[in-house]
Amino acid sequence: MVNTKETPPVRYPLRLLRGILAIAGGLALAVGTAGAQRAELERSIQRTVLPNGLEVIVVENHGVPLATVEIDVRNGSFTQDWGYEGLSHLYEHMFFRANGDYPEPDEFQERASALGAVFNGSTQEERVNYYLTLPADSLDAGMRLMASALLKPLFRTDELDRERAVVIGEYDRDESQPGFGFQRAMGHALWGAAWSRKDPLGKRASILRTTPDQMREIEHRYYVPNNSALIISGDVNPGAVFAKAARIFGAWPRAGDPFTRWPIPPIPPLRADTGVLVEEPIATAVVMLQWQGPSAGQDPAATYAADVFSDVLNQPGSRFQRDLVDSGIFESLGVNYYTLNHVGPITISGETAPDHVRQAITALERELDAIGRPGYFSAAELEPIKRQRITGTMFGLERASGFAHQLGFWWAVTGLNYYLGYVDAMARETIPDLERYAHKYIIGKPHVRGVLIDHRANAQVRLTAAELSNWGETP
Amino acid sequence: MLAGLILLCGVPGVGRSQAVRPDTATVSFTVDHVHVILRRNTANDVVAANIYLLGGDRQATPATAGIEALMLAASEGGTGKYPRQALRAITGRLGATIVIQPSADWTTFGLRTLRQAFDSSWAVFADRLVAPRLDSAAVERARQQMLTDAAQSEADPDIAVARLAEGLLYANHPYRMAPGGTTESLGAITPSQVRRYHDSTVVQSRLLVIVVGNVDRGPLTRAIRATLATLPVGTYAWIGPPPLTPSVQRLAVSARVLPTNYILGYYPGPRAGTHDYAALRIATAVLSGRMFAEVRSRQHLAYAVEAPFLERAISAGGLYVTTTDPTAALDAMYFEVRRLQSTLVDREGLHALVGQFITDYFLKNETNADQASFLARAELYDGDYRTAGQFVAELRTVTPEDVQRVAQAYMHGTLFGFVGDTTKAPAELFARF
Numbered sequence: 061m062v063n064t065k066e067t068p069p070v071r072y073p074l075r076l077l078r079g080i081l082a083i084a085g086g087l088a089l090a091v092g093t094a095g096a097q098r099a100e101l102e103r104s105i106q107r108t109v110l111p112n113g114l115e116v117i118v119v120e121n122h123g124v125p126l127a128t129v130e131i132d133v134r135n136g137s138f139t140q141d142w143g144y145e146g147l148s149h150l151y152e153h154m155f156f157r158a159n160g161d162y163p164e165p166d167e168f169q170e171r172a173s174a175l176g177a178v179f180n181g182s183t184q185e186e187r188v189n190y191y192l193t194l195p196a197d198s199l200d201a202g203m204r205l206m207a208s209a210l211l212k213p214l215f216r217t218d219e220l221d222r223e224r225a226v227v228i229g230e231y232d233r234d235e236s237q238p239g240f241g242f243q244r245a246m247g248h249a250l251w252g253a254a255w256s257r258k259d260p261l262g263k264r265a266s267i268l269r270t271t272p273d274q275m276r277e278i279e280h281r282y283y284v285p286n287n288s289a290l291i292i293s294g295d296v297n298p299g300a301v302f303a304k305a306a307r308i309f310g311a312w313p314r315a316g317d318p319f320t321r322w323p324i325p326p327i328p329p330l331r332a333d334t335g336v337l338v339e340e341p342i343a344t345a346v347v348m349l350q351w352q353g354p355s356a357g358q359d360p361a362a363t364y365a366a367d368v369f370s371d372v373l374n375q376p377g378s379r380f381q382r383d384l385v386d387s388g389i390f391e392s393l394g395v396n397y398y399t400l401n402h403v404g405p406i407t408i409s410g411e412t413a414p415d416h417v418r419q420a421i422t423a424l425e426r427e428l429d430a431i432g433r434p435g436y437f438s439a440a441e442l443e444p445i446k447r448q449r450i451t452g453t454m455f456g457l458e459r460a461s462g463f464a465h466q467l468g469f470w471w472a473v474t475g476l477n478y479y480l481g482y483v484d485a486m487a488r489e490t491i492p493d494l495e496r497y498a499h500k501y502i503i504g505k506p507h508v509r510g511v512l513i514d515h516r517a518n519a520q521v522r523l524t525a526a527e528l529s530n531w532g533e534t535p
Numbered sequence: 536m537l538a539g540l541i542l543l544c545g546v547p548g549v550g551r552s553q554a555v556r557p558d559t560a561t562v563s564f565t566v567d568h569v570h571v572i573l574r575r576n577t578a579n580d581v582v583a584a585n586i587y588l589l590g591g592d593r594q595a596t597p598a599t600a601g602i603e604a605l606m607l608a609a610s611e612g613g614t615g616k617y618p619r620q621a622l623r624a625i626t627g628r629l630g631a632t633i634v635i636q637p638s639a640d641w642t643t644f645g646l647r648t649l650r651q652a653f654d655s656s657w658a659v660f661a662d663r664l665v666a667p668r669l670d671s672a673a674v675e676r677a678r679q680q681m682l683t684d685a686a687q688s689e690a691d692p693d694i695a696v697a698r699l700a701e702g703l704l705y706a707n708h709p710y711r712m713a714p715g716g717t718t719e720s721l722g723a724i725t726p727s728q729v730r731r732y733h734d735s736t737v738v739q740s741r742l743l744v745i746v747v748g749n750v751d752r753g754p755l756t757r758a759i760r761a762t763l764a765t766l767p768v769g770t771y772a773w774i775g776p777p778p779l780t781p782s783v784q785r786l787a788v789s790a791r792v793l794p795t796n797y798i799l800g801y802y803p804g805p806r807a808g809t810h811d812y813a814a815l816r817i818a819t820a821v822l823s824g825r826m827f828a829e830v831r832s833r834q835h836l837a838y839a840v841e842a843p844f845l846e847r848a849i850s851a852g853g854l855y856v857t858t859t860d861p862t863a864a865l866d867a868m869y870f871e872v873r874r875l876q877s878t879l880v881d882r883e884g885l886h887a888l889v890g891q892f893i894t895d896y897f898l899k900n901e902t903n904a905d906q907a908s909f910l911a912r913a914e915l916y917d918g919d920y921r922t923a924g925q926f927v928a929e930l931r932t933v934t935p936e937d938v939q940r941v942a943q944a945y946m947h948g949t950l951f952g953f954v955g956d957t958t959k960a961p962a963e964l965f966a967r968f
Contacts (some may be wrong), residue, residue, distance in 0.1 A: 114792070123901060124898075173888065174890075176564050195890075221835075235794045236795055238690035377620070391683055449631025460901060
């Protein structure tokens with residue numbers, strides 16, 4: 061599964077914002093003060109690092125008698141050089157195929173079935189994860205099964221041939237989805253030469269040429285204990301899990317830091333405004349603006365500000381929503397920063413009537429100018445955001461299996477300390493922090509201005525990519 | 536992705552001690568005429584409170600499909616007690632959320648909040664159902680968003696193929712109505728119709744309230760008495776839907792230029808609460824695993840292939856695949872259907888599969904909201920919320936003979952939707968199913 065929309069704490073996709081309407085009541089009692097969130101999380105999350113560098117994280121939750129075994133690896137599209145586009149994802153597929161302990165096709169699945177286990181994996185920009193959920197009393201067997209797949213992959217040629225075809229089938233499905241071409245066109249424009257490092261799906265040609273040696277190269281570089289985490293969540297005892305982890309994964313030999321030996325090249329900055337116009341059958345027009353945002357590793361403070369900034373603008377009743385949605389210019393509008401260690405994108409996207417598309421873009425650009433001026437934000441707007449983040453953390457903890465996936469994402473992209481301090485750091489954000497972030501990354505900065513519109517509708521309004529590139533300039 | 540992998544294999548199952556814990560924490564009672572089920576869960580601070588509007592869009596007509604979801608969405612525009620701006624002013628002081636989920640048998644209006652904020656959250660939430668203003672502006676805003684969603688969803692080939700297949704399966708049946716409405720119905724509903732709909736259908740006798748969380752019965756009773764119990768009592772009585780009346784037409788196609796083809800077929804299944812229901816659920820899982828192994832893993836004809844099971848008052852089973860080679864994929868799928876009908880599944884393998892089902896069952900009950908949904912299905916489909924706790928035991932009673940019997944009894948007369956290159960969809964390809 062290629063999943064580029066990991067759900068960090070309370071970051072709603074635009075469509076979800078429609079179905080999930082936030083409400084509030086006069087909350088007299090604290091639901092957990094922001095300053096206590098780290099302590100609350102640290103009570104639930106225990107961790108250790110094995111001598112070989114493997115980080116072991118345990119989340120105790122005795123709600124149902126299940127355990128989830130998850131392995132996260134710092135791999136994904138960000139490691140993809142030329143010829144390797146899409147191969148992190150193909151590797152994910154091969155993980156569940158034959159290995160030294162289960163050498164025949166389907167043996168992994170048969171063993172999982174015998175254990176009563178369900179399993180899956182996903183590939184994103186900066187992490188790949190594999191997870192298996194099974195009855196808690198079979199945890200030891202589940203950990204051993206995952207260790208077999210992780211440590212002893214065979215990459216059989218016959219299986220690689222089959223999985224290539226399966227991945228191409230997945231590619232076909234993704235391409236069939238509305239908006240797929242638009243998103244890729246936006247990605248190409250935003251990332252330029254670095255696009256392959258932001259595209260987990262990759263290139264058909266590269267996938268079709270994949271060899272077992274390339275799989276082994278990925279394993280050799282990135283599938284090492286000091287670049288991986290083992291997360292166990294559910295009805296488990298942390299002490300027992302740590303002992304099992306040492307016994308099952310302790311002999312996995314440490315290797316050099318992959319990112320020292322094969323450093324990730326810097327993302328080339330966007331130099332100028334760029335227009336993207338894609339025509340597809342669609343009832344409305346989608347307007348999307350994208351910027352290159354902060355890197356969690358280099359500017360973590362800005363990533364916290366980015367999330368508060370987005371939350372404030374997304375609040376029903378915010379000035380942003382009043383000016384642009386309540387006014388009828390847009391039917392909906394959302395702001396998002398996607399946290400990545402190597403430059404995350406900032407996105408503002410909304411839907412409008414096709415014949416209002418120019419008016420909508422102009423209004424949005426004007427609003428951005430207003431955001432850049434002092435006094436746009438008020439302190440009263442920040443307080444509810446903090447409370448919502450606290451509640452969001454509580455909701456996340458409720459689902460033990462899903463929480464393991466969430467933790468794995470943060471471990472890979474930012475390190476776990478970032479996540480543990482997330483809500484507390486959010487609570488410290490101030491209006492000047494938001495203003496600094498906006499000026500550093502958004503206001504007056506080069507961005508991609510994209511529109512997805514129906515061909516017939518555009519025959520009426522005659523929008524072009526060139527006009528979008530040079531928005532506001534007299535033709 | 537290896538989604539939903541539940542495979543049937545011949546490996547003996549290992550011992551496991553999964554067992555449903557006795558449900559001593561759940562009680563059922565009424566407040567005035569409102570039926571309430573409360574499961575007290577002290578394990579966390581999250582509270583899930585769902586109000587089920589029974590019958591869902593069965594209250595509506597094809598011309599007013601989607602009216603219930605529209606009414607609930609428009610209630611965001613404010614109530615007598617909380618005008619829109621006031622509602623928004625208190626919005627965000629707390630991270631509670633409201634969920635609106637229309638479905639074939641009921642519409643869910645749900646609250647997710649924390650224990651400490653339950654009383655105040657409930658007051659606002661319930662008032663949106665009891666006394667929404669439903670002024671024209673609010674209805675228009677909600678309508679516009681729903682219209683956009685309805686139009687956009689048509690572009691999704693998965694949704695399009697589901698509509699085609701369901702259109703045939705549910706021809707002349709109340710389930711045929713799209714719970715979220717159609718562009719035609721949503722466009723024609725007037726604000727006064729919405730207000731009349733609210734006044735005539737939002738009554739105590741039509742509500743089922745299920746709360747799961749660390750909430751005591753006393754405060755919950757008081758909260759309901761002050762809100763939902765002020766509604767008219769009404770005369771609603773829940774009844775299951777009538778039997779299915781599938782179309783005689785077996786195939787509906789939609790030509791689209793896509794990189795692959797979407798195929799989905801459905802056949803009518805048994806009513807919920809019967810032994811066949813559990814058996815067909817297992818049989819479709821067996822078929823899913825076999826088709827995954829054959830169509831995807833061995834013949835690599837598809838990325839996505841499965842045998843869905845529609846969990847409703849009257850169930851349905853199905854066949855789904857996306858493929859560039861419909862002939863080969865459907866041949867392989869047909870072979871697996873016939874194999875299931877003609878030979879008994881391996882007893883040990885069936886035991887292992889049930890083990891995976893039980894894992895999946897617990898996964899689907901991790902959150903309080905999940906548990907509320909499970910209790911609702913048990914109460915409404917089986918007539919008793921306590922049957923939710925018997926789900927695992929019921930699955931364990933399914934035998935290889937049951938699987939073969941329901942495969943023979945139900946897996947035929949499949950009605951297909953097809954989206955893609957229709958030159959690859961001759962009728963004879965589908966007629967044998």
